[in-house]
Amino acid sequence: MYLITMFEDMGKIFVKYWDLFLIKGVTATILLSLMTVFFGTVIGALLALVKISKIKPLKWLVNAIVEIIRGTPMLLQLYISTFLIPVIIPAMNELENKKILCISFTLILNSAAYVSEIIRSGIEAVDKGQTEAARSLGLNGTTTMIQVVLPQAVKNILPALGNEFITVIKETSLASTFYVGELMTQYHVIVGKTHNSLPILMIIGIIYFVLNFVLSKLLGVFERRMKAHA
Amino acid sequence: MLDVKNIYKNFGDLKVLEGVSTQIAEGEVVAIIGASGSGKSTLLRCMNLLETPTFGEVWMDGKLLTPVDPYLHPEVIMASKTYKKLSAAGMSSEDAVAKIKAEDLINEKFSAAEGKEYRAEMKKIYDENHIDINLARQNMGMVFQQFNLFNNKSVLENVTLAPMKTRAKQMIKEGKSKKEVKEYFNGKAMALLNRIGLEDKANAYPSTLSGGQKQRIAIVRALAMEPKVMLFDEPTSALDPEMVGEVLDVMKGLAKEGMTMICVTHEMGFAREVADRVLFMHEGVIAESGTPDEIFNNPKHPKLQQFLGCVL
Numbered sequence: 001m002y003l004i005t006m007f008e009d010m011g012k013i014f015v016k017y018w019d020l021f022l023i024k025g026v027t028a029t030i031l032l033s034l035m036t037v038f039f040g041t042v043i044g045a046l047l048a049l050v051k052i053s054k055i056k057p058l059k060w061l062v063n064a065i066v067e068i069i070r071g072t073p074m075l076l077q078l079y080i081s082t083f084l085i086p087v088i089i090p091a092m093n094e095l096e097n098k099k100i101l102c103i104s105f106t107l108i109l110n111s112a113a114y115v116s117e118i119i120r121s122g123i124e125a126v127d128k129g130q131t132e133a134a135r136s137l138g139l140n141g142t143t144t145m146i147q148v149v150l151p152q153a154v155k156n157i158l159p160a161l162g163n164e165f166i167t168v169i170k171e172t173s174l175a176s177t178f179y180v181g182e183l184m185t186q187y188h189v190i191v192g193k194t195h196n197s198l199p200i201l202m203i204i205g206i207i208y209f210v211l212n213f214v215l216s217k218l219l220g221v222f223e224r225r226m227k228a229h230a
Numbered sequence: 231m232l233d234v235k236n237i238y239k240n241f242g243d244l245k246v247l248e249g250v251s252t253q254i255a256e257g258e259v260v261a262i263i264g265a266s267g268s269g270k271s272t273l274l275r276c277m278n279l280l281e282t283p284t285f286g287e288v289w290m291d292g293k294l295l296t297p298v299d300p301y302l303h304p305e306v307i308m309a310s311k312t313y314k315k316l317s318a319a320g321m322s323s324e325d326a327v328a329k330i331k332a333e334d335l336i337n338e339k340f341s342a343a344e345g346k347e348y349r350a351e352m353k354k355i356y357d358e359n360h361i362d363i364n365l366a367r368q369n370m371g372m373v374f375q376q377f378n379l380f381n382n383k384s385v386l387e388n389v390t391l392a393p394m395k396t397r398a399k400q401m402i403k404e405g406k407s408k409k410e411v412k413e414y415f416n417g418k419a420m421a422l423l424n425r426i427g428l429e430d431k432a433n434a435y436p437s438t439l440s441g442g443q444k445q446r447i448a449i450v451r452a453l454a455m456e457p458k459v460m461l462f463d464e465p466t467s468a469l470d471p472e473m474v475g476e477v478l479d480v481m482k483g484l485a486k487e488g489m490t491m492i493c494v495t496h497e498m499g500f501a502r503e504v505a506d507r508v509l510f511m512h513e514g515v516i517a518e519s520g521t522p523d524e525i526f527n528n529p530k531h532p533k534l535q536q537f538l539g540c541v542l
């Protein structure tokens with residue numbers, strides 16, 4: 001009968017703290033994710049351009065950074081950056097939001113590493129014949145990229161970018177270790193008041209699930225539309 | 231018009247072209263035939279530098295498209311350290327040049343190893359003769375086996391993209407408005423589409439077209455740049471048999487108008503009827519060349535006889 005008690009507790013806790021869950025937590029999670037994906041995409045696109053460019057040393061550097069990011073745990077990266085960044089940039093210590101800045105930076109860089117791979121493979125999946133046809137007409141590399149390759153690559157990239165968004169939403173929970181106010185942080189806040197972990201965790205689980213489920217359904221619709229127009 | 235000088239092409243260890251030279255005159259129609267894998271496509275792609283030749287040079291209208299090949303310029307060889315060493319050892323000038331060429335002794339063609347003088351000589355020839363590859367390509371259309379129409383653009387946009395991107399700026403500088411320029415290129419594109427009877431497809435996308443339609447549009451897309459020479463790489467090989475004719479008809483029309491054409495083809499009937507000259511490629515060299523009559527009615531090279539026996 002523990003289950004029934006737990007459901008009752010879930011109800012009570014949700015009614016009492018719904019604003020912490022839904023308003024503070026969800027908003028912070030979505031904002032953090034949106035920001036991460038947005039800047040992650042912008043930086044990831046730049047990294048991808050370096051990867052497909054012919055500038056060897058820069059390429060090597062970017063590949064090394066991306067491999068390190070992809071090969072180490074996110075939580076570790078978050079810890080390291082909260083210590084390391086203030087050491088590198090002492091001015092950070094004066095800032096009130098130093099923690100959230102360090103964490104945002106790490107989330108963005110991490111996302112950028114994955115996005116750069118998504119974009120690179122999306123570009124390379126475009127048929128070489130498209131580039132050859134454009135170049136054979138006398139168009140330069142940049143025009144070919146902008147007019148012919150990228151518009152087709154976007155169709156490969158957008159669905160994968162949607163999945164990256166879902167991954168990021170889940171990964172922002174790691175930032176709760178540093179109490180940045182997103183959904184998972186609310187667990188620590190509320191458990192401090194109720195001393196009853198499981199119902200809170202269940203509620204948060206449900207919220208994450210609903211968020212991602214809705215998002216992935218939306219992406220599915222979007223993807224089908226895009227295919228219909230191709 | 232087009233001068234192909236001693237082209238070699240290696241892909242890693244694979245030697246695909248081993249010394250191909252030919253000159254294509256203005257208005258000439260040249261057919262390239264040969265077994266699959268003999269290097270026909272590679273030769274064609276070396277002409278517009280979709281592949282960079284390992285050795286050799288390509289010239290169009292007196293302009294150099296490729297990097298300088300030192301072996302084609304005795305004065306470059308004579309400026310090299312390797313030549314000076316051989317001379318110092320008492321070798322005659324002619325022998326030294328011949329030895330260097332034959333044994334590929336100038337290995338590091340573009341490095342400092344051969345000395346300042348050598349590099350200065352290379353640079354001089356390059357600066358005096360080379361033309362930007364994008365400019366050169368604007369004068370050489372290419373038609374691919376797989377059509378390669380731009381999937382993300384309508385038929386009309388496929389045809390107008392390159393002229394717009396390469397020529398609109400100049401026209402606007404000369405005082406035309408953006409709208410006038412666009413209408414001008416659209417008008418020209420429609421006239422070209424009209425010529426192949428596909429003006430009603432102007433707003434269609436490539437994925438909705440048949441292979442024959444795609445290939446005719448690909449030809450027209452290349453023509454929109456008003457090229458001096460057209461390169462065709464097996465333009466009918468990916469087509470259903472009933473569509474081959476419509477594409478060949480467009481090509482015949484072009485030949486009749488005096489277009490300079492180089493066609494890699496398996497259509498022996500077309501080569502016989504339209505070509506002024508036929509090149510037979512075998513294992514990376516032009517094994518035999520001649521008029522269609524010579525090639526088809528009196529083939530000499532045993533491999534050509536064997537090849538014709540298979541395809542005719």
Ligand SMILES: Nc1ncnc2c1ncn2[C@@H]1O[C@H](COP(=O)(O)OP(=O)(O)O)[C@@H](O)[C@H]1O
Pocket residue numbers: 241244246264265266267268269270271272273
């Ligand atoms: N980009 C490439 N990389 C490696 N090998 C290639 C490449 N392009 C062509 N080849 C090889 O070169 C040879 C000649 O090819 P190709 O010129 O396409 O012949 P053809 O057009 O006469 O059939 C083939 O063995 C082919 O596999």
Ligand SMILES: [Mg+2]
Pocket residue numbers: 270271272464
């Ligand atoms: Mg071929």
